[in-house]
Amino acid sequence: MRVYVETYGCALNRSDEALMKHVLIERGHTIVDNPSNADVVIINTCTVRLDTEQHMLNRISSLRELTQARKGKLIVAGCLPAAQPYKVAKTAPEASLVSPQNSSRIYVAVESDGRVVMLDGVRERDRIGLCFENKVAPIPIQEGCLSNCSFCITKHARRVLVSHTVEAIVKSVETAVRMGAVEIQLTGMDLGTYGMELYGKRYLPELVRRVSTLPGEFRVRIGMINPEHLPPILDELLEAVKSDRRIYRFLHIPLQSGSDKVLKAMNRKYTVDEYRGLIKEVKQKISDVSIATDIIVGHPLEDEEDFEETLKIIRELEFERVHFAGYSVRPNTLSAGMPNIPTRIRKERMLRMLETVEEVGFKVREKYIGLTLPVFITEYSNTWVGRLDNYIPVILMEGDSLKYGITVETVIEKATFYDLRGRVRSS
Template identity: 45%
Template structure:
């Protein structure tokens, strides 16, 4: 039982920024004397940190609220749903408290209130950053919001303003999580590429990363997603940072479509050629770099020709990892007002592009079979007694070893591959 006599359970959905917000809330609650529990049955208060990026996710959130309503426990609905659909949440569950992403530092206020509250700040204050180390990994959110106005994006409604954390504060938290045993740290944001623009009037990501890398230690840094529109402006500096052995050779650059006409309708602010030039330049200078991207299938204006351009992009440029999302119209967005494609068309296209991507990814991964490589073991599945090691480019290798190897560096032999990961045998610990 926590010092305040209440146990808190936090359930999280959505992106890495949502996970980081939950870590911030957990940090604040623990420092305030509360106990954060792993099982909902043990909790006095339930915090549901929600996502609304797609319609099916939104539906799942409302279904979950209906389920939690039956438990007769205090419920706090946090995250993007609380900001985008506050009236609907209140209608379904009048006893629930609401806390928007910009107000998460007020989580104790929501927990201690005897009546349902709605905490609705306009700007986020990063007064606390998460210092939570899960196993040997940690995630540090360095900004929320973005500088773009993408036609399809409802997250802009939930997180409307760019708000960055000062460099010195990020570095201090980084030092802290390293001292707590983190060996892999993700530097994350809604759009990492525009970090610091609100604070310093310029793209400040290279300065942030160089400041972090000035910290001595045996660790690995993973970079969050970066919009190609902004990344292209300082790509040379990022390439130099990727050369540091403590940075995974991995970039997540969401292209969203392989067709310029669709990109214009999406209001993305770059061309397919811009994306290709980034990929070519990085691959030329960073051997074995892992490129991940996102593609939305079935956005308004995507005809068959445009769709095939996305297929062409994946196949001709052998994109390592593709996150495919079937477009769903979101309220308060310009794309929702455009003529929509029929659902069967979107469904068939998403199935086809998934199959194409899986074939491309499997071919890439098979090239590793038979090789030996160094990995950092960062995750353990204790149920299946398997561990996941990461190559220098963040590619996962599933190993038949247990939790005693967590945090170790090892040499492995790769003997099999799927489109999603590699399978290997541990040879020896370094």
């Protein structure tokens, strides 16, 4: 059959898309790039936010009309049918439903004569979908988590912690590098839990060491780690990061709020002081490390003082990057039952958050102006883009003879709150 796949959401979803395509091609099906040319249309969905969910439902409705007109088949895969199958069934009653854990079995829905519902089961541990964004390859190492955050709907879609084996991950990295990847992103819902159900311990440091022994000119970015699960592996992980220049000196450690009261409402298992101590310890042990964090603005029970405390700790800890978003009510979560902050207040706080993030981001980056630093080239988008050893992006304003995967000495001439701008030093 001719199959069209359309994917939304995170790196895990993009990996699931790659896995689905690989399985279908193995079974003799053809992947097409236009739904109008397809016998089967698969939409691989995300449901992390309310606006995302609404976009998904609108798109499902449009694809339903298209497939019905062509007497084709519609399959809704990903997190939306796993977390809220009733909403998908209401929008497209005849569509087959496939959870993320069943991505490797997508052929059952494709080849079936009728509607198929595949929402149970556990992911195959060693089937990793390999996807590329130019020369950057996200490699999922686990899905699921051991936390129970009050605001999160994703845990309903990817319920069970499943870690891929070190051998499977190493093989995927080797394949990606052989195919031209110059940046490997180790991804998952919470990398601090990697290996706990498989090896009986938090195994991320060992995995990082194993990946760092592989041949090739590439860099590795470590994905998000919940502060709850970082302390037991902190020293070992930092040693693994420092042991090889190919491991970016970068950690993504989500804070979510600078208020203990709000953290408690979120069911986050740490205090602001504990988080502060963790970040200071990381910076003490790796002086040039950069740290990204996540913030939810306007979570239920957040008052003005709580929000000011969040702005205060962002300024204090000087995060290299802050991913922030307004709170979005998600069904079947504990936060959905709490008093909601008015939209007007959330929007006003979002603007103030943006001002603070820009202020801190520029302060962090302006100290690089005038320095000559090695930049590893990873991207091209009208101009070459590279990364410092601590993952800060550098836009190269000249460089016709450059190419992916090389390191160039670069004079930093300008800083913005988001990146650096520089020129390659002439030899």
